[in-house]
Structure formats: C-alpha cells, structure tokens
Amino acid sequence: MSAPKIQTRQRQEQITQAALDLINDSGVTGLSIAGIARRVGIVPSALYRHFSSKDAVLDAVLDLIGQRLQDNVAHVRQKTPVPLQQLKLLFTRHTAMLSENRAIPHMVFSDAVYYGQPGRRARVAQIIFTYLKEIETIIASGRQDGSIRMDVATATAAVMFLGLIMPAAILWNVSGENFDMATHIKTAWPAYERSIAAQTPKEAL
Amino acid sequence: MSAPKIQTRQRQEQITQAALDLINDSGVTGLSIAGIARRVGIVPSALYRHFSSKDAVLDAVLDLIGQRLQDNVAHVRQKTPVPLQQLKLLFTRHTAMLSENRAIPHMVFSDAVYYGQPGRRARVAQIIFTYLKEIETIIASGRQDGSIRMDVATATAAVMFLGLIMPAAILWNVSGENFDMATHIKTAWPAYERSIAAQTPKEAL
DNA sequence: AAGAATTGTGATTCACAATTCACATTTTAC
C-alpha cells in the first residue's frame, strides 16, 4: 500500500512540522528519519525525495522556529501600540508558546546546533539576535515616548527580557510541567517593569 | 601496553571529570564511552569496571555539577555577609563558571535529561531547585535586614536572578563566545538590583 | 609467596539509524 503522492513543497512542510512535533515528544536525539517518515505516512527512503539529508531537515525546523518567533512579535505589534504592553503581551505569548513547544529550547540548546553542521550555530545566533533586535526596537520606542527609562541600555533591557522567559521555560520543563507559569508572569512582570520603566505606572496591571 | 591500575574510587573521579571535559568539548551527544576511555588512558571496556553503564557516568557528571554549584554558593557566603553583595558575587562567579563550562547548560538542557533514564529529570530538578533555594535564603536574609523589598516574592526574585545568568550563557555560547559578559554584568546588575532592592543603594557599585 | 580480588585488554556481538539504489507507480507536460 503506497502513500499518495504529494508535491515536494507540501511534503517539505509536513516533514518539517512532523520533525518539530517529534522533537517536542522525544527531543533532538529522538529525532530520526524513520520517526519522521512514520508520522508523515511515508517510508523512510521517500523522505530523501524532499530533503537531501537529516541535517537539511534540522535546518528547516530552525527556520520554522525563527518564523514562529517573528510571528509572535508581529502579532503583538498589531495588538497594541503601547511599548510596555507590547512587551508584557510578548512575555505571556512567548511563555505560552514554550509550554506547548519544548522543541524550541531543545533546539536552541541542542548539541546538533553547536557541534553539528558548521554554520548551524550561526543560524541559531541569527534567529536569537533577530528576535532580540525586535525587542530592542520596542524598548527604543518606549524610550522615545518616555515610558522607559534611559539609564538602562536597550540591549541590556532586552537580554533581561529574555531572562524573564528562559528560566521559566527551564523550570517548567525540568519540574515535569509543574512550575506555575501564571504566577511567574504575574509576579515577575511588575519587578521587570520596575527595573526598566520610567516610573511605577498605575494602570499597567 | 597496559594502563596502570588505579583504584576504582579514583578512576571514577577521573572518568567523571573526563566526561565533563568531553561534554565541554563535544556536547552530550559527543560523549562516548570510547572518548572518555581515551582521555583517561584506558580501553573502553575497562570503563565498565568502574561504572555499570553510560547512564551511570551521566549521573555522576550531574552530581559533579550540582557539587560545583553548591561550592559556589558556599564560597560566596564565606566571602561577605551582605546579601546583595553575595548575590552580585554569585552572579559574577556563576557567569565565569559558565564561560568555562558549557557542559553545565548542555547537561541541563540535554535530551538525555528529559528522555533518558527516568528519574534523571527529577535529579536535575533537584539540583536546580536546591540552588534556587540557596538564592532564596540569601534573599530572605536581605529582607530581614531591610535591604531587599518585601513586595517581590522571594521565589520570583530568585527565578529572576537565574534570568540574569541564563540568557547570558546562551548568548555567549551561540555567538561563538563573542557576547560581552563583563558589560552584561555591569549593566544588568544595577537593573536587577533596582527591581528587588529596598531603595537605590549608593555604595553597592 | 600463594591465592583471591581487582583492574586492564582485545575481540566480538547487538541494535539502531542514515543513506543509497533499483524498481514501481503516479502525475505532469506536450
């Protein structure tokens, strides 16, 4: 019994998504050609019609992740024009995203990134720094409208924003998903805000 | 030509250290029995005289990492009694430690932790939460002496402390060790301090 | 110094996963 023939473009999407899902379930180590193929409903060797190698699949997964992050930023921008609110919203959305996709931290910290295909690490750096840049842009506009203080470097404020997210992701993962994200968001945000906002705002709860 | 015979206790230490070094160089994926054995100067099969399996070696490495973290805390405590200074010192020491040992984030985020031996994840959780607990203790004493504000939960302040460290570690690794740790420490610390200190201190620079 | 326990060695087994290839089937182009 043979799988239906699908155009490469769509198969590539299926394969990339299946790979992402598989990483969610079993980590980067658990990612195998056979596993991906099974999920897509084709035979392992068929996968090579659409990707030249496993490494190529990994690169596609990285692209997908970068895409998702950018989508997040775009969504937040379109939701509200107020910089501090954009940041808070991005915070909640990003944490929610991480709750559903462990694949993201797994990829970012994966050996495959650091010791696999040369250039892979640069690719991940690209994704992270691009994301960071977006955050910096938001912060910069907050500086312009006077809502964010000037004596914290935008770069630092942006890195600290990541610092709001990363530990939460780790603790959530390592604790067997028992870490209370909601509480973390509720308590950490005001503290972060205090460290970067021009003055303690009253309405931003 | 045969390697000298060494008592198991010491071989275990050699092996654990070699494994840690190997992870530093090649990641958890690059950790192989053969690689460890080569570094120690014995033959792969000889390793099984001292460890029952590769998993057992991994557990030993985890213990070693937990040990190092605790040592760090102890050192800081002995250096100064002022909570905020303890935190800052811990921050600098921890970042320095991460610069030298990529193995630590690699292990913490490794698939081997999440998808390997069941219970391994709990072990990592144990290490992290113990460390977090120490930080909370420091913060609690800062609350008692009035140097740290009461309206931030100690747990949150502790998690945010990790948030000072983790992004730095990632950016440093992903950027090919080009991220400027020193600048990060210098700019991020005051911001963090502002978010948890009772009032902007003047001497704590 | 003899026997037991410990530690080291080399060959080998086993499982697993990526990749290739010759061939089959379906889709597309003309």
Place this chain on the structure above:
DNA sequence: GTAAAATGTGAATTGTGAATCACAATTCTT
C-alpha cells in the same frame, strides 16, 4: 495518450557506539 519527471517502496549497505566476555596482568591479603 505517451513519454518524461516526480514521488513512493523495500531491500541492502554502511557506520557507530554500547555492552559483554574470556583471558591477562597487577595488587592485595594473609
């Protein structure tokens, strides 16, 4: 409709790395 291109299949190849085992050398005990 027919040839060519695209896609899918199953078998075979190859490499890798963990683990086992029988045997050798060393150290410890007494």
